[in-house]
Amino acid sequence: MMTSSLQSWPEPIVRVQTLSESGVARIPERYVKPPSERPLPIPKFTPRGRDRTHDSTNIPVINLDSIMSSGDRSTLLLEHISYACREWGFFQVVNHGVSDELMGAAREAWREFFGLPVEAKQEYANNPSTYEGYGSRIGVEREATLDWCDYFFLHYSPRSVRNPSKWPALPLSCRELISEYGKELTELSKRLLSLISRSLGLEGDYLERAFGGREEFGACLRTNFYPKCPQPDLTLGLSAHSDPGFLTILLPDPHVSGLQVRHRDHWVTVKPIPNALIVNLADQMQHIQVVTNAIYRSVEHRVIVNSARERVSLAFFCNPKSDLLIQPAKELVTEDRPALYSPMTYEEYRTYIRTKGLRGKSQVESLVRLPTKN
Template sequence: MAPVPSFPIEVGHIDDVQELRKAKPTTIPERFVRDMAERPKLAATLSSPSDIPIIDLSKLMKTDQDEYQSEIMQLKTACEEWGFFQVLNHGIDLRMLETIEKVAKDFFMLPLEEKQKYPMAPGTVQGYGQAFVFSENQKLDWCNMFALGVEPPFIRNPKLWPSKPADFRETLETYSKEIRKLCKNLLKYIAVSLGLKGDVFEEMFGVAVQAVRMNYYPPCSRPDLVLGLSPHSDGSALTVLQQGKDSSVGLQILKDQTWAPVQPIPNALVINIGDTIEVLTNGKYKSVEHRAVTHKEKDRLSIVTFYAPSYEIELGPMAELVDEKNPCRYRRYNHGEYSKHYVTNKLQGKRTLEFAKIESKIST
């Protein structure tokens, strides 16, 4: 069993971007200013929002076979060609989405001293602060984060569950149960799209690990110099993203070597394939690099749920998806070990997945 690790990595004082914003600095602190190659070219990308696929979950739950098969094929295309899709008619009460958004925003609007009662210790991914920071000279994201382990109970740190807002805990519990149902549903249809039994992932995963991270991106006077969140793929099986309905467009995905912005659709949730599904499908469905950018005048709130197998599970490419045309690309490994590897490395595109890759032998 491999619980979420904690390492005493000293990174010094980390500035809080909300407090920075209040101070109205005349320049962006150097710690946030990206190297030229990393800076977002906002004018080029924001002019052409990407048309990522839309999946209507209600069509997958109907008895009409034509409609069902058509939506399964749409899901297959989304997973193969994009690694991202937006899901409509997901079955989660829209009032629930509004409530979790409100409590998340209310938490971030608390005084700094209140939020600092729940600090994210260096080298961990739970609490308030910035994750994936391991050195004094590492560039910081223009973002405040609050992350919590939710399921199974042993990954929770009760001291980090806030007492304010008063309805935070109850709201997060209810929301997380609904998201868990959605993830199980989506994995069932993803399995079918691969020609596998619908329950294959649920049977394989054991008691699935679920964590939530709330991200708050204040406006930034120079959005062309900073990143809201560094480029990365997710270590999960599935990730569910809820974007605040009044937020700026912030999510960008790497599509055909171009950063493409994702335009939020009202009442939809954004789903992306994580590294775990890439390994299990032997690269048929790939996790995709994504990042967040900031806006000069508008803030942005996002609520992200990560859904992954139990830490005790051994993973590797599924036999049904390995053949002569698609030989085995990844080794077998313990998922807890990969989780530990993921959270103890800074976000660097898809580099963390090198952990699982089998080096191809070049014939001479």
């Protein structure tokens, strides 16, 4: 079943924010996760040791102030990029070139949008055909377990798919801020792609060309609103997943942690650094697993919620051209490291997720090409 043919959700949509603000003491059963998927309670500090299911380590932090440097500083930067991509798939960037004022204004504009009466937001209600607009679920399977999150999803590029009339008209600054913020994040994504290409020993523009070229690759913005939750130990703001595109740049809430990254055998709660952006490799970098043939890997992540504070974050998704055939870089395929993934278009891959919802990394793992026996 293709999502492009679906014009309505399979069940009535319930806004999570409305549930939260109604003062419910218990979350509806539809939001209760199976015990194996529930977040573990954060342990209290004990001077004699720490709980091994949590890690006080933060994801790597990369300072981009040497991005134009040559010599030792440039080499060290590429080494840091390589380590972060190989070992974590996530890192925070500082001195990234996006102004603090713009990030703060964009985040607050979206906070204002979610503070509007539900009738005003409902004018932008989305459907499964494109997901663009005001939403509260992913996937179209009936009776699925839902996440404790509302969101607004929009297309930013290429310009042929951009439709500002579908962007919020209130607050009045919102559309202008979306346009300016998207422009700055697009430029940052290109700089990051160049660094990642070079860290693999490829030409600086290799990955940009592989994903469709400077004018062709796509970008979307999803603003997530995680309301207060009376039982945060039973649910998640976003279920464990990896992103479908090639790179995601997240503007987190500076006051409320929520993002968790799977690192080896446990979950690490990311502690946002003031004015930093969080970058993660996505599945086409797992097509960096496909394009880099599993040298770098996308990583599962999820979002926890809490009972005391709501949370807002902005995820800027960088995606390949929709009809582009994604396949491993021939420079990275050898007899000892054969191609692990069959070629496919990005639109084919994205359709799977939009139909099934968030399911860990099962979507990319299902594409592994098994070795041929001689």
